[in-house]
Amino acid sequence: MPNSPLVPTVRRRRLGASLRRFRNEAGMTLDAAAGAMAWRAPKLSKIEGATQSIRPVEVEALLTVYGVQDTRVKDALKALAQDAGKKGWWQTYSTIVSPAYADYISLETDADTICEWSPLVVPGLLQTAAYARETIAGVTTSRTPEEVVALAEVRMARQAVLSRPGTAPELWAIIHEAALHQRFPARPATMREQLRRLLGVSEMPNVTVQLMPLDSTPNPGVVGGFTVTAFPQPMPSVVLLENLSGATYVEGNDAAPFAKAFECIRVTALPVEDSLARIAELEESHRK
Incomplete structure (x- = not known):
């Protein structure tokens, strides 16, 4: 069975949008850019659409294809690729x-x-913990008291x-x-x-x-x-x-x-x- 597409997390969306922008600035079509990487166009389309992952080394190679030389740009996008699927404490x-x-x-x-x-x-x-609990309880229409307390804990942890x-x-x-x-x-x-x-x-x-x-x-x-x-x-x-x-x-x-x-x-x-x-x-x- 084929793998299910990845959930397009916000990090993947930011990465995909940036890669799409650099591709457009380079004046390259999906087919041309994918071909330069020995990929098929659908793969690059999914990366830009945040439904497929990309390794940091591939990010650097792709940016090189687009003519991006700024190491700060490359490092920032490679770090985003590295952390795209990382789970945070909020999980x-x-x-x-x-x-x-x-x-x-x-x-x-x-x-x-x-x-x-x-x-x-x-x-x-x-917010204070008490203020968080009171406001969450006041605006919600479907949360249980236990969920209100848990959401306040999330707010405090943030x-x-x-x-x-x-x-x-x-x-x-x-x-x-x-x-x-x-x-x-x-x-x-x-x-x-x-x-x-x-x-x-x-x-x-x-x-x-x-x-x-x-x-x-x-x-x-x-x-x-x-x-x-x-x-x-x-x-x-x-x-x-x-x-x-x-x-x-x-x-x-x-x-x-x-x-x-x-x-x-x-x-x-x-x-x-x-x-x-x-x-x-x-x-x-x-x-x-």
Whole structure:
């Protein structure tokens, strides 16, 4: 029996898209490129479509065919090929972590910069365990209490990326102030603890937190939240959009408008020092 096609993980999609881009820039058809590798065109098509694996040594040979000489590019894509099928710690939670969520954790793990605009909730990388449990339980319509607890554990485990020695990503999080006025009747201390968490994590050298004030001027953020994950060159950025039906990814050139929008949102938000002062004011108000 023929082998079943591989699941197109986000790493394979990023690799396939990059190889397709370099092939197009070289002006080569699928047939020509595959022929230069002594392959059949369907094999290369599957690699570009992320349904077939490719070894790092084959990546280097293919890039040579395309005339790519930059060693940084070759090393980045070979590393992606090496890690394309690698299982992460989140596989332990495979029964509750959807493939789309697993893809995002993989992106988060590989990123060197994460820019998140969050108009409704505190970003997951900055949440306390109690806040995570309360918000997950509040938005879900089908999860059991046990699954809610497990999903909160996943969210907490993701935060380890911020303190990863040597390779921790830069996180720039912009939160709408309205999200910090949310009430938790069953556990009133939740928001106070969350505000303290924001003040604490903002002291990390790779974390920047800004607030969008309640009286802000119109800006691209009114359309909705998004997260831009950026990677070392030559890998393009990937944007995450979330809604009740799950996650949607915007990749390649289509991600560029979101980076521009984030810059507009950043300029509209309170300066960092003013943002932290406002968070401190809110935290103090919860103690009265």
